[in-house]
């Protein structure tokens with residue numbers, strides 16, 4: 001139920017509305033003049049503000065209350081009430097962020113419906129903000145791990161071009177993080193609030209890809225039973241990511257070139273073109289220049305796309321990053337999924353560093369996931385690694401003592417940009433020598449680990465904002481602090 005601040009100078013009306021809303025389970029703070037309202041706004045931080053526009057019959061205090069309320073973070077939903085409703089004041093109130101406008105006399109049902117809609121609306125906005133924040137964290141730079149010089153170059157480029165409309169061509173072998181970079185570019189640009197639309201150009205046959213990208217009119221071809229917008233329309237205001245661009249058929253290359261030149265899209269079977277505002281990012285693991293010389297890729301399209309090239313290094317070229325990547329996957333992926341901390345033996349880590357990773361980071365990530373599933377203890381050892389990684393190590397050398405072999409990792413996720421790593425409260429892994437003999441832990445320990453993992457997840461979602469986290473988790477701030485400090489109930 002919601003916290004509602006109610007302001008009206010008609011005492012009977014305040015009393016009646018107050019009663020009705022309380023009966024519905026809301027917490028109501030009633031006011032019959034503007035006096036004290038502004039203080040209450042900041043102190044109570046209501047979810048909803050219902051205010052009369054003309055208080056004390058003269059001045060439009062309601063507008064001031066509305067402005068103050070909308071300036072709060074997060075802003076409550078606002079409903080304006082007036083007895084002298086003019087179109088102008090309604091428009092002005094909506095412009096200042098009021099959700100709805102009610103003219104007196106109104107029916108109670110009308111008011112209730114408006115309240116319900118306003119509360120649903122703010123809830124959705126809040127959820128979207130959280131989601132976006134989560135996406136940003138997931139695809140912001142912080143999740144692209146790499147300290148080696150070629151990765152530093154990649155980060156510099158991302159930083160330079162993210163918040164521009166430049167077309168970027170991301171080149172690199174399979175599994176080197178091209179899509180991750182595309183997402184980082186979008187989520188660090190002013191287009192972040194609009195859609196990021198990825199499409200794999202090699203996944204569809206030519207005619208389907210064409211209608212997918214540009215849309216079609218009803219009846220344009222057999223099976224086109226409705227008008228359909230294409231992905232370029234969907235990405236309007238945002239970013240389209242053309243993955244595996246090297247596989248785009250010749251005829252579509254020409255159409256794409258026209259879209260890039262003219263910034264307008266014509267649906268299949270349509271005579272009219274519609275202008276779109278879309279940023280284009282493309283990626284390929286093929287050698288596009290070679291495809292150009294072989295006549296398989298249009299040279300003019302290549303130059304259009306290759307405005308800013310970003311070259312992703314293979315993992316072989318940055319083998320020094322293997323340990324930080326392993327630490328990242330153990331901590332951020334395996335630990336969040338299983339709720340259990342894992343470590344890796346020094347010899348297993350050495351084997352990972354020696355492997356040449358034809359599948360790049362994706363192959364390494366899979367190897368770690370697999371090992372965490374196979375491993376019988378929280379310590380990953382040589383025998384848990386994929387056969388290709390350990391094939392050169394004689395099986396006689398596979399048995400390792402569990403003690404004194406644990407690779408040391410920093411407690412926090414390794415930040416890629418120096419100084420961005422923030423230590424997180426985390427369940428510390430068992431110390432060397434005390435590693436658990438099997439994967440069975442006590443129920444209490446299991447529940448605590450799960451709870452810790454979830455707390456960390458929510459704290460991360462809220463950017464470590466403990467008040468917001470406590471609210472989302474529906475526990476008191478004090479309880480949250482106790483839990484974060486690792487004290488039991």
Ligand SMILES: Nc1ncnc2c1ncn2[C@@H]1O[C@H](COP(=O)(O)OP(=O)(O)OP(=O)(O)O)[C@@H](O)[C@H]1O
Nearest residue numbers: 143144145173174175176177178179180285361362
């Ligand atoms: N630098 C990195 N830091 C952390 N994770 C990474 C990094 N690079 C890649 N990954 C992870 O590896 C996997 C593959 O990355 P991604 O899909 O971006 O690669 P890709 O270059 O697009 O591959 P493909 O050419 O096969 O489509 C993903 O799970 C991604 O999260």
Ligand SMILES: [Mg+2]
Nearest residue numbers: 175178179243
């Ligand atoms: Mg990809």
